[in-house]
Amino acid sequence: MTAPIPYIIQENCFWLTSERGIFWEKERALILSDLHFGKTGHFRKNGIGVPQAVYKEDLQRMVELISFFKPTKLIAVGDLFHSADNLELQLFSKIRAVFSKMQLILVKGNHDVLDKSWYHQNNIELTNRNYTLSGFHFVHDPLDIPSGNTEFYFSGHLHPSVSISGIGKQILHFPCYYFTENTGILPAFSKFSGTAKVKKKKNNRIFAIVENSLIEIEK
């Protein structure tokens, strides 16, 4: 893991990592979005043989982040799970049990379709729309952020990525963090997920995940 970048919002320090997660120092909270756990299993169950290693890597990366920051809570900004229940989720349950003291809050995303009892059994606190902590809000879909808001909202859903171009018709794409004055959109945590392009404008800040490092996109 390379050094995280501090990002200050209203005197709170948020550490952006190249591992696709944010650590909120004051609240000792790890913020992740669009983890899509169980996606490879869902594909495989339906006869599409994608490698499960990508799921394993996602889980490992989460464990690394937890071990490094030792958060007291994990806030998942939606799409923690990809689809209906499948065997792969048992692997998640096992890991959840290891970090049982850590609070796990899920802001329900459009993919979170599991039975309520499932979340309960795995000690996951489910919030339907908006989770608020110390004046910071967490919603899944950026469209759910009320217009004209003055408080800060974190969201996911979009899977943002940025294209940068240079002389000689070079173009490169990277997943990224996307911030405006009052909002922050997280990159999809899962490596088995597509992306949607966002553009650098005057009033936003973009941090591209370039392999193992974070680079702020200036132009």
Added chain:
Amino acid sequence: MLQKTKGYQVIKEWMQAKKQAPFNFQEETWHQILIGESGIVNAPTGCGKTFSVFLGVLIQYINQHPDNYQHTKNNRLQLIWVSPLRALAKDIGRAMEIALQELDIPWKVGIRNGDTSASERQKQKKLLPEILIITPESLQLMLAQKNYAEQLNILHFIAVDEWHELMGSKRGVQVELAISRLIGASINKLSIWGISATIGNLEEAKDVLIAPLGKKGCIVQAKMDKKINIESIIPEEIDTYPWAGHLGIKLVNRLIPIIEQSNTTLIFINTRGMSEVWYQSILTAAPQLAGAIALHHGSIEQELRLWVEDALHTQKLKAVVCTASLDLGVDFRPVDTVIQVGSPKGIARFLQRAGRSGHGPGEISKLYFLPTHSLELVEAAALKQAIKEEMVESKTPLILCFDVLIQYLCTLAIGEGFEPDIILKEIKSCYCFSEITDEEWMEVLLNITQGGVALNKYDEYHKVIIENGIFKIIDRKIAMRHRMHIGTIVSDAMLKVKFLGGGYIGVIEEYFISRLEPGDTFTLAGKNLELVMLKDMDVLVRKSSSKKSKIPSWNGGRMSLTANLGKMLRQTFNKALIDETEIEIKSLHTLFEVQQRLSAIPRNHQVLIEQIETKDGYHLLVYPFEGRQVHEAMSAVVAHRIGQILPISFSIAMNDYGFELLSDQPIPLDDSNLPEIFSTESLLLDIQKSINSAEMAKRKFRDIAVIGGLIFQGFPGEHKKSKHLQSSASLLFKVFEEYEPNNILLRQAYRELMEQQMEEERLRAALDRIFHAEILLRFPKQLTPLAFPITVDGLNRNSLSTEKLEDRVRKMQQQLDKN
């Protein structure tokens, strides 16, 4: 012997009554069929090739049932007629039905393809007609039926129409596999006949087709001289800077008199996108043609396509703008003129298109060539010469297509299931898989039963299961999805385009739509459409009045010049400014002069290399004239080798004449290291390294992922649920590259790239030629006429870099600061 048989006499009398007589090649085919041979009939369209095989089958039947051939009904399936295009089926079926009726033979002719109604299919399920005209995909689907073996076991004949088109494509591999199974299932000795236009490797085409029979077979050739009259439409003003694709439209007014003077004209456009543009432009130039001109391409709704085809037969149309969709088979008798817009890229295709006009034996095919950029006039001159020298290309048969094999095995698993040992023997009898190793076979079986790398305990992959040694698919949902999937072998993932309020317009490649954003407009089926949103697998649109609209770039645009034509082209450049007897060369005089003044004109024994600096960066242009495919490979290798001298990033563009490496820093290439850069030494290693870094396999993987069943397109009624199963080919490619690089389908993408595109042999030969040629290294002050079309073609650029990604990003950011 043939002449004495009852069958022959019946057929001959029937022909005589119509004042016809069999052609020699037809009699020869009948004779071969009579003695149980298999093989290929080689004849141009419109001279009775269908009847050569079909009547041969009837003669055989009459001979075997001399007394009751006019009485016995329901004889079960006798002849399977594989035809690549749905459009062909109706016409051939009609012709056969008329003949059967007149001969008073109570056989039935059935058609089976994507358009066949469910009720008709049900009827066929109970009892198959004597003759079944079928597409390769539907033939596969038949093998997914539970009782297919019983239904097919008394089959006698398989005929494969347009084999030259099928061979070399994955649909051709589907045919090979189906044939091997039909032979395995039949109690008779099957006879297999292919019908093919002229290609350079007819002998090989025959071997591929009948490989599962293990016989030598024969080739019956129709000796018919076809007169072709080719005329280039010469622009009044030649652009010195030919911009790919832009000259053509300006010439639209020249088409109008040709259309008006002809009976019916087919206008062939290379890409579906451009066909949309041409259709609009012709209507604008000649509004009086409204209603008498139509558009025909593969993405247009089927009903409309069928209407166009009917209208062509009945001479209701003055002109049809079409793509390769009308390349094959059907003879539209009213067609007397063909216009080819843009380079046809190959001699065989050019001949075939010319042959779409003036079919009758002895008639002259009339073809106009309209260049889309001025340099294409050189191609026209080269084509004329090639036809004079009777040069025709070969089609390379595909080998080891594991995606098709995986699809086929799943198909069998849905039907009766299969026993690996029996099926392996059949598969090995196919040309495509004759070299399959035991390891590869095991991998394929593992792929369908275990789905690659899994976390054992947490896995639920059960696509194909094994019961008492029989491999089966029992999950109904998976089976249903697979059936839906078989038809999608046509390559890219296709999305349906619909109006918001309902109403289906056509289909479009996912690849194209993925580059649009809501609010963008594009053209499909002659309509300007605004993208509203993507919903499930549908593209929802509304009508747009916007004048600016994007034109889908379909794969057709990437077609590459064949080696033969490339060679002719190089020779034709020898004439530039020297021998101007040909109108095409003469009209390019000014362009050649500018090229000569700024740089040089490469002659056959020379290779031109230009280095130019513009505001875009540093350009290196090389002109080997080997066709886009070879250039794509060569450019990657050259970029890789230069990248070894110092870390550097390239954006790469190419056309049929040459390629461009563009960089943000000076490119270190001069006399001293030229020989090294173009050397054939350690070529194979450099090819492998460069294709890995250039991500070229990604494009190949798109098709393979669709055929191999990794990309699921969704089907009616399952929209919501299937949404969770969607992923793009590029994402899958990334995931496999990183987590399962050994995956058999991923490896196939690289192999296909090596074999089809990076053809080591052709690349080696090309490099060798450059190595021994006289190199003209020039440093023009500005872009030259030859360079221009390459650099402006922004689409489909490749990239290759030997810099560290992080460094690249930082540098790009700094460059932006400076500006």
